[in-house]
Amino acid sequence: GAGVSQSPSNKVTEKGKDVELRCDPISGHTALYWYRQSLGQGLEFLIYFQGNSAPDKSGLPSDRFSAERTGGSVSTLTIQRTQQEDSAVYLCASSPLAGSYNEQFFGPGTRLTVL
């Protein structure tokens, strides 16, 4: 079956512009996660969705970052007024349920470059 998909695969933008990154989780997965993979910082958790609500936003680095999920499916991560330090690979993962015993399935990521 289809895995987690993300779009675009690559995004180059100018400093100060807004960007939207999209994640399509595996059908039926209620839990959705965003992570960021950057040089020197490794893989960091950003936000977690259960259905359409986000009970854990603790990893969002600033108020320029926001995310939403609609219909319990697609999620969009928005970065406003991008900065060069936002350059990273943004990964999305989904899981049938949240919690410690459920495997997370990762998408291929969106590589964001801010010039």
Place this chain on the structure above:
Amino acid sequence: GDSVTQMEGPVTLSEEAFLTINCTYTATGYPSLFWYVQYPGEGLQLLLKATKADDKGSNKGFEATYRKETTSFHLEKGSVQVSDSAVYFCAFHGSSNTGKLIFGQGTTLQVKP
């Protein structure tokens, strides 16, 4: 707070050599532990996991044992292949019950023929 420490890479080995990648963690309680692998040009995928102390996770010839007393989950393989060249991440579920993963920095493995 929750954290994972992995041995720094890159690790370069010849084919058929023995591999160990060290991983230790700091966590509240006894979380499930994972190794994820990222092959060149591909997404992260789960390699193996262990959910309780003394459990051994295994897959594709890789093994890791959940050591509660040393808070460690070292990855081992007896004979590596060129196709094992990838980045390996140790991880566990953070102390909240959301299932968010706390990752180590990743260790790059390069296997030469």
